Amino acid sequence: MGDNMLFTSYSFIIFITVLFVVYYLIPRKYQWMLLLAANYLFYFLSGPKFLIYIMATTVSTYFAGNKIGSLYNEQERYLSENKGSLSREEKKEYKAKMKSRQWKWLLACLLFNFGILGVIKYANFAIANVNYLLQAFGSDMQLSFLKLALPMGISFYTFQTMGYIIDVYRGKYPNEKNIFKLALFVSFFPQLVQGPISRYDDLSQTLYKEHPFSYKNLSFGLQRIMWGYFKKLVIADRILVAVKTLIQDPETYQGAFALVGMLFYAFQLYADFTGGIDITIGIAEVLDIRLKENFDRPYFSKNIVEYWRRWHISMGTWFRDYLFYPISVWKPMLNFSKFCRNTLGDAIGKRVPVYISTLVVWFATGLWHGAAWNFIVWGLANGIVIIISQELHPFYEWFHKKFDVKNKFGFRLFQVVRTVLLMSCLRMFDCYRDVPTTFRAFWSMFTVFNYNELFNGSLLKLGLSAADYAVLLMGLVVLITVSLIQRTGSVREKLAAKPQLVRYALYYCLIIVIIVMGAYGIGYDSSQFIYNQF
Amino acid sequence: MERLIEILEELHPDVDFESCESLIDDHILDSFDIITLISEISAEFDVTIPAEEIVPENFNSAKALYALIKRLSDDE
Numbered sequence: 001m002g003d004n005m006l007f008t009s010y011s012f013i014i015f016i017t018v019l020f021v022v023y024y025l026i027p028r029k030y031q032w033m034l035l036l037a038a039n040y041l042f043y044f045l046s047g048p049k050f051l052i053y054i055m056a057t058t059v060s061t062y063f064a065g066n067k068i069g070s071l072y073n074e075q076e077r078y079l080s081e082n083k084g085s086l087s088r089e090e091k092k093e094y095k096a097k098m099k100s101r102q103w104k105w106l107l108a109c110l111l112f113n114f115g116i117l118g119v120i121k122y123a124n125f126a127i128a129n130v131n132y133l134l135q136a137f138g139s140d141m142q143l144s145f146l147k148l149a150l151p152m153g154i155s156f157y158t159f160q161t162m163g164y165i166i167d168v169y170r171g172k173y174p175n176e177k178n179i180f181k182l183a184l185f186v187s188f189f190p191q192l193v194q195g196p197i198s199r200y201d202d203l204s205q206t207l208y209k210e211h212p213f214s215y216k217n218l219s220f221g222l223q224r225i226m227w228g229y230f231k232k233l234v235i236a237d238r239i240l241v242a243v244k245t246l247i248q249d250p251e252t253y254q255g256a257f258a259l260v261g262m263l264f265y266a267f268q269l270y271a272d273f274t275g276g277i278d279i280t281i282g283i284a285e286v287l288d289i290r291l292k293e294n295f296d297r298p299y300f301s302k303n304i305v306e307y308w309r310r311w312h313i314s315m316g317t318w319f320r321d322y323l324f325y326p327i328s329v330w331k332p333m334l335n336f337s338k339f340c341r342n343t344l345g346d347a348i349g350k351r352v353p354v355y356i357s358t359l360v361v362w363f364a365t366g367l368w369h370g371a372a373w374n375f376i377v378w379g380l381a382n383g384i385v386i387i388i389s390q391e392l393h394p395f396y397e398w399f400h401k402k403f404d405v406k407n408k409f410g411f412r413l414f415q416v417v418r419t420v421l422l423m424s425c426l427r428m429f430d431c432y433r434d435v436p437t438t439f440r441a442f443w444s445m446f447t448v449f450n451y452n453e454l455f456n457g458s459l460l461k462l463g464l465s466a467a468d469y470a471v472l473l474m475g476l477v478v479l480i481t482v483s484l485i486q487r488t489g490s491v492r493e494k495l496a497a498k499p500q501l502v503r504y505a506l507y508y509c510l511i512i513v514i515i516v517m518g519a520y521g522i523g524y525d526s527s528q529f530i531y532n533q534f
Numbered sequence: 535m536e537r538l539i540e541i542l543e544e545l546h547p548d549v550d551f552e553s554c555e556s557l558i559d560d561h562i563l564d565s566f567d568i569i570t571l572i573s574e575i576s577a578e579f580d581v582t583i584p585a586e587e588i589v590p591e592n593f594n595s596a597k598a599l600y601a602l603i604k605r606l607s608d609d610e
Contacts, residue, residue, distance in 0.1 A: 092609075170586035305564060320565055325585040328569040334582065337573045354569045390566060 007193060007279050008233065015042065020286060028210035032184055035207070035287070039187035043152065046192075050151035053120075057113050058183045061161050064109035065168050065175035065182070068102045072171065106169040110162060117158045120148050125371035153192035155368060159318055161186050164200040166322055173201055181208055188289075190280040194273065196294040196314035203291070211288035220492050224282030226510050231275030233518035235475040239268045241463035247431045250441050255448030258428075258441040260459070265431050266424035267476070270299065273312070297483045299423075302415040304385050307423055315368070319361050328357040351390070359383045369430075374438065378429035385422065471517050535600050541574045542596055551596040558590040568593060581606045 006012060019038050023031055043051055075098045079091065086094070127143045134141055164185070168175045176182040185204055191197075246253045246261035253261060277294045284291045298311035308316050327333060333353050341349030359380065366379020405411040425442065432438040460466060485491050495503055542551045545567050549557075557563045563571070571593075572583045581603050583592075592602045 172586065306561075309561070321585070321588070324565060325569070325588045329572050329583060329585050329588075331582065334573055334576050338577060341577075350570055350573060353573065354566055357569065358566075 007276065008229070011045070015045075016283060016286075023211070023287060024213040028212065031211055032181065032208050036180055036184040036187070039184065039189045039192075042189040043187060043192065046152045047149070050149075053116060053151045053154060054157060054187055055183075056116065057158060057161050058179070058186045060109055060112050061165050061186070062176070062179045062182050064105045064165055066177075067105045068165075068168050069175035069177075071098055071102050071105075072174070074098070102169055106165060109165050113158055113162055117154055119146075120150060120154065122367070122371045123148065153194075156191060156195045156197055157186050159315075159368075160191070160197045160199075163197065163318055163322060167200060176200075176204070184208070188284075190283040191291070193280065194276045195312070196277060196280070196291060197318050198291060198314065203289075206288075206290045214288065217285055217288050221282045221284075221286030223492055223495075223507070224278050224285060226282075226507075226514065228275040228278030228280075228282060229514050229518070230475075230510060231271040231278065231479070233514055235472060235479075236268050236272035236275060237518075238464070238468055239264050239271070239472055241468075243268050243431065245462045247433075247441075250432060250437050254441065254444035255450040256445075256454050257450070257458075258448075259445045260454070261431070261441070262424050262428050262445075266420070266427055267472075269427065269430070271475070271479070297486060299420050300416055300483065301419050302412065303419060304382070304389055304422060307419050308382070308386075315365070319365055323364060324357055324361045327360055328354065333357070355387050355390075358387060362386075373435050374429045374432070377435050377438075378426055381426050381429065385426070535596070537578060538575075538600050538603070539596055541571065541578065545570065555595040555597075557595060558593050563593060571599075575603060579603050579607065 015038075019034070023034055026034060040051065043054060075095065078094065079086070124145050127145055131142050134143075164176075164182075167173060176185070181204070184207060185200060188198075188203070188207065243261060243264050246257055246264065250258070274295050281291045281293070292314065294313050296310040296313065298307050301307035301310055333356075337350060337353040339349075340352040343349065344352065362379040362383030363376060364379070365382070366376040369375040369379070400406050428438050428442055429435065432441055459469070464472075482491055485494065495506065539551050542549070546562060549562055551557075554560075554562065568588060572588075576582055583602065583606065587602060587606070592598055
């Protein structure tokens with residue numbers, strides 16, 4: 001992405017301000033058109049040559065949607081015209097025939113669009129692996145790499161658009177007849193940076209309607225944006241300095257430092273990603289557009305399954321609805337399930353197919369995050385941990401029968417800390433340069449006993465001063481406090497009920513903190529969001 | 535219906551499936567349970583529940599799930 005349109009850039013702030021003013025000045029029926037123009041301008045400013053990709057996805061999906069939709073209309077017409085004359089069998093046969101014609105259009109659309117994503121994102125990864133194999137088998141031949149740049153948000157908008165076309169095929173809602181409205185859904189600019197991956201039936205309702213100006217939207221939206229900037233600029237970009245130092249030199253930073261790097265990265269990723277989504281949702285809110293929440297205080301989860309229900313929700317539900325369920329209920333898979341039960345017994349047999357689907361989904365989730373073995377291993381490791389935790393169910397049941405601790409604060413705290421540590425461990429695959437380095441760094445935490453160095457001032461040599469640590473500690477306390485308040489409802493609603501003086505004092509505090517403590521200037525990189533590269 | 539309740543109780547013996555109407559909304563059934571259920575239903579009722587029918591409305595209560603099974607077996 002061109003740096004000129006980072007969420008944290010001045011040009012972006014000017015862009016959004018101008019859009020906001022014009023948006024509420026023009027007649028409301030034109031607002032969606034202005035948004036579409038703004039999306040394309042945003043995309044153009046981020047990299048003009050990439051427009052062709054998003055347009056190809058829009059046009060191909062529109063075309064396939066039209067075909068599938070008109071087949072539905074044809075079916076309805078035919079069935080109502082021949083209501084009395086068709087037997088049940090004939091109706092069933094006709095429907096099956098139509099479904100197979102629709103399936104061909106869907107398949108073509110999926111292959112075309114995932115094909116684009118596959119080539120752009122994964123071709124060089126595939127080439128690197130083929131070259132490695134060629135070399136391993138003693139061949140001198142090497143394939144040359146393709147020179148392809150990754151268009152901004154391609155993983156996000158491709159998934160969002162393919163979700164739409166699958167739903168149209170499934171008959172969940174009719175296809176969008178207006179190509180410009182579909183183009184708006186595909187390209188809604190705040191989402192292009194790092195998601196969320198919206199659903200058409202959620203987003204289209206709020207996207208196309210007329211939007212009157214409301215003070216509440218403006219004030220709540222701005223609060224959400226400032227909160228996002230706080231997380232991104234004050235916390236994530238600050239801690240990034242130390243994370244980079246630690247992970248880029250794993251030979252030096254072992255043992256205790258690998259542990260610190262792991263925890264710092266988990267903290268950075270949370271602040272970076274949730275902060276970015278706060279900005280996205282806040283911008284949409286200012287424009288009177290409601291996006292679904294993408295996080296539900298994930299680090300308070302009691303186990304990994306719950307964590308994945310609460311972290312990057314839009315991606316998790318996408319993979320669940322469009323990959324996990326279809327594979328699991330696929331006829332051959334159900335037959336395989338029967339076969340497993342007959343051969344392995346009921347208890348084991350019924351779990352085997354679910355676990356296969358789980359591993360397929362987590363392999364895909366890993367691959368979605370990036371074209372590298374790190375991500376694939378990370379994805380599969382998540383799948384394996386989930387399967388292990390499922391297998392441990394009888395043990396958990398035994399444990400809870402024996403010890404009545406389920407609702408005790410101490411035990412819940414243990415569960416939360418365990419989940420945070422487990423997820424942080426797995427995330428190490430994200431940040432180290434390759435899989436063996438990650439394993440070495442992980443192993444060093446248990447074999448290199450340099451934990452005393454944490455107290456001899458070494459932490460001050462990672463690029464962060466004592467003042468930086470104080471800011472980070474304050475940030476952590478604020479994040480945890482806000483999360484705890486969120487348990488009983490919206491923080492902004494609660495704030496709105498407070499006296500004006502308290503509210504404004506808090507707003508100014510937040511603004512001053514962002515301006516004074518935001519990690520920009522000498523020594524800091526104004527960095528892109530982590531999830532933008534996925 | 536009785537057989538369906540039995541299948542559900544095998545999954546979660548501690549839940550009152552006769553009355554509970556928020557099996558999905560309250561996260562009582564997770565995606566693993568749903569797939570296990572679908573495979574049991576396929577074996578028991580000879581009905582395949584397609585992916586597009588896996589929505590909260592169909593799985594929130596035993597009653598809704600039974601209605602879905604009936605609807606699908608009537609279609610087949």
